Amino acid sequence: MKTMLLFLLVVPLLSSCGFKDMDKRFIVKAIGIDKSNDKDLPLHVSLKLAIPFSQIKPGQTNTFQFVSDDAKTIAEAVQHLKSKVDKELDFSQSKIIIFGKDLAEERLNRESIDWFLRRREIQGMTFMALGDPSAEQVLKVKPKSERLPGDSLFLSFDQEGTESSFIVTEYLFDFHRRLSEKGLDPYLPVIKPLNGTYLIDQVAVFDKEKMREVLNPEETRVFNELSKKISKFDIETRTDTVQFAVSVSKFGYTYTIDEAKESKPVLTMNVKMTGQTAESSQSFDYSKWKLYEHEAETEEAKRYEKVLRKLQSIGVDPIGLGLRYRATRHHREKEWGRWSSVYPQLVFHVNVKINLSGSGGIK
Structure with a gap:
């Protein structure tokens, strides 16, 4: 009896788990980081958000929402982006991170990817790439062949779709390792928008701080x-x-x-x-x-x-x-x-x- 009474007293004090239904979430499929034109807010962060729908019909084009913001840091940009959408941002299914060419030519070091490494939702197997001329322009491309936002890029890099000797694949965990490992330098595949689709046939090589050249x-x-x-x-x-x-x-x-x-x-x-x-x-x-x-x-x-x-x-x-x-x-x-x-x-x-x-x- 005492145990039951104690249980009834404790239950009201327990906080909820904070779970939100899928219809109250925006699934972030791809993330783009560019150099902004504002010196005080140097980063331009873009998110490609999938809008959940119950059924995929034949011939139905994918539905996504694109949002972006300028900020001093990625964390600050993400927090401000939440004020531009009506649902919670969910990064658990983010599959690709794209850095703009201008930013990579100036700096792309361990500090640049620190936020991605600390976010527990973002996996180490997330693809990494370089957007030419910018990550935002790459993310805005909407290929007619893809059924889900960013799907065509994922199929290209994981070799489940096309298999090409010109497509180089890089992951977040490996890129992070190469930024500090002596005797092993970073690289990123280059994505270019091309008439409503993508061209991926080049690779950019880096030292420990920035891009050096595109092969x-x-x-x-x-x-x-x-x-x-x-x-x-x-x-x-x-x-x-x-x-x-x-x-x-x-x-x-x-x-x-x-x-x-x-x-x-x-x-x-x-x-x-x-x-x-x-x-x-x-x-x-x-x-x-x-x-x-x-x-x-x-x-x-x-x-x-x-x-x-x-x-x-x-x-x-x-x-x-x-x-x-x-x-x-x-x-x-x-x-x-x-x-x-x-x-x-x-x-x-x-x-x-x-x-x-x-x-x-x-x-």
């Missing part, structure tokens, strides 16, 4: 192969003697760093790939396959060396050569100091071995 599509493909070791892509060979494309199904590489000559350290990379002919301007003679393989190997080796030298000239290391260097030596901070002097002088030698397994479906 062109061909360099992006090579970067994707080296950083992600993707196994499905096409390569094209054009020489005076032959012109053909190879659809690669297997890919891998190893490398060693030789410091025997301190003034001329050498990185030797051995690349192996297997594939079959995808397109050719001439009949493929089996007796000349070795020639075709040699021509393709020479062209690919040049592409890999070009990208490696470009990243070296920019002074960034998004592939993680320095991280591997530190991991294979055992003198703590000495390795980093040594690598800082070795990397700018490194000479790249790339050897490519291609095995043509067939000539496609043509008999």
